[in-house]
Amino acid sequence: MKKTFTKVVKSVSKVRPLLGHVHYTNDRIELTDSHVAIIEELKTPLENSFDILINLDGVPSAAHYPELKRLVPTDNTNRFVIDIPIFEAVAKINKKEQFLRLESDGTISGQKVGDFERLEEFKYIAFDPKYVLWLLEYAKESGQKEHITIELSDSAVKPAVVHFEQPETLNTFIITPIRLRNDEI
Structure with a gap:
């Protein structure tokens, strides 16, 4: 199992036990802690249909995910x-801060972290540094070392998404933004 899977499931196992599982079906593997979600869809689904939740100890659950x-x-x-x-x-430098704010000029705290390939009415979005680090760790586990493309809404409160194509799966990483108060904008 990928290290990122373990971090996401562990983060929520005690406070929200239902989410402290990995959900397996014949066509996907998925998990969430309600702030991030990872969905790995099989390009070729398995023939026999199944739907099972398994926690980090390998114990199955009958709950509805x-x-x-x-x-x-x-x-x-x-x-x-x-x-x-x-x-x-x-x-990493800002991991103890409450949020990382990505501006429309491609900067966080004045540091250029990328470029917009397409920009329509986007102003900013803020993420918890912990979840950004999880996204980057997952990207590396998925073979992406240099660049990834994140899809953003023009709203600062809608989730962002990154897609990763693997030989056998199409993977999606969803990250929810942090709502900023007026004095933080």
């Missing part, structure tokens, strides 16, 4: 190409 595919935004029009090493350095 939330439908994560409905959370994947389909209308994010802004595409931001992240320079992974620079973004990771900025996130």
Whole structure:
């Protein structure tokens, strides 16, 4: 199991036990802690249908897991190409801060972390540094070392999404933004 999976599931296991599982079906693997979600869809689904939740100890559960595919935004029009090493350095330096605010000029705290491939009415978005580091770790585990493209809405409160194509899976990482108060904007 990927290290990022373990971090996400561990973060929520005690406070929200239902989410402290990995959800397996014949066509996908998914998990969430309600702030991030990872969905790995098999390009070729397995023949036999199944639906099972398993916790980190390998114990199955009969509980009903939330439908994560409905959370994947389909209308994010802004595409931001992240320079992974620079973004990771900025996130690590600021990991004790309450949020990282990505501006429309591609900067966080004045440091350029990437470039917009497409920009339509986007002003800013803020993320918890911990979740940004999880995203970057997952990107590396998925074979992305230099750049990833994050899809953003023009709203600072809608989830952002990154897609990763692997030989056998299409993977989606969803990260929810932090709502900033007026004095933080």
